[in-house]
Amino acid sequence: MTERSDIAPQTLHVSLEPEGVEVEYLDGRSVFYHGVPQKRDESVVCPPGRDVHVLVTSPAETEGVMVYVNDRSTHDEILESTGVGRVILERGEETSLFPGVEAANHGYRIEVTADPTVARGRVFVFAEDQTGEASYELVASDDGAEASDSNDTIETTGEA
Numbered sequence: 001m002t003e004r005s006d007i008a009p010q011t012l013h014v015s016l017e018p019e020g021v022e023v024e025y026l027d028g029r030s031v032f033y034h035g036v037p038q039k040r041d042e043s044v045v046c047p048p049g050r051d052v053h054v055l056v057t058s059p060a061e062t063e064g065v066m067v068y069v070n071d072r073s074t075h076d077e078i079l080e081s082t083g084v085g086r087v088i089l090e091r092g093e094e095t096s097l098f099p100g101v102e103a104a105n106h107g108y109r110i111e112v113t114a115d116p117t118v119a120r121g122r123v124f125v126f127a128e129d130q131t132g133e134a135s136y137e138l139v140a141s142d143d144g145a146e147a148s149d150s151n152d153t154i155e156t157t158g159e160a
Contacts, residue, residue, distance in 0.1 A: 009085030025082035048108035
């Protein structure tokens with residue numbers, strides 16, 4: 001297999017919809033992550049074997065940056081043409097994806113930790129494979145209050 005490299009992300013258009021999150025790539029194509037993301041306090045550990053995508057929106061929630069964590073199948077040229085970044089982490093390694101957003105490789109599981117106040121936007125983590133997808137929003141801990149796992153819509157604070 002060809003060695004894959006880290007690639008810096010570019011700014012992409014983002015649309016937060018009641019049914020999920022849409023990201024438009026630089027080449028005009030888009031991806032839609034279905035379902036309302038489950039809110040998690042500050043971190044999520046993704047199940048083994050999942051493709052992990054991290055999206056941080058701007059404060060206005062109309063654009064953002066996306067990074068694939070440990071994606072070894074997408075060619076560099078494809079990522080560069082779409083504007084999606086990539087970071088490769090070896091077992092036991094961790095790195096900062098964006099200010100306030102960290103990723104760590106715990107063997108077969110990727111953990112993403114975030115402080116949304118430092119990130120200055122919303123932080124979403126998408127974990128998917130051939131059989132399904134899960135989506136999470138990392139939120140600041142609310143002094144012991146648990147994050148809600150049930151929402152009917154994605155709440156937006158900016159203009160659409």
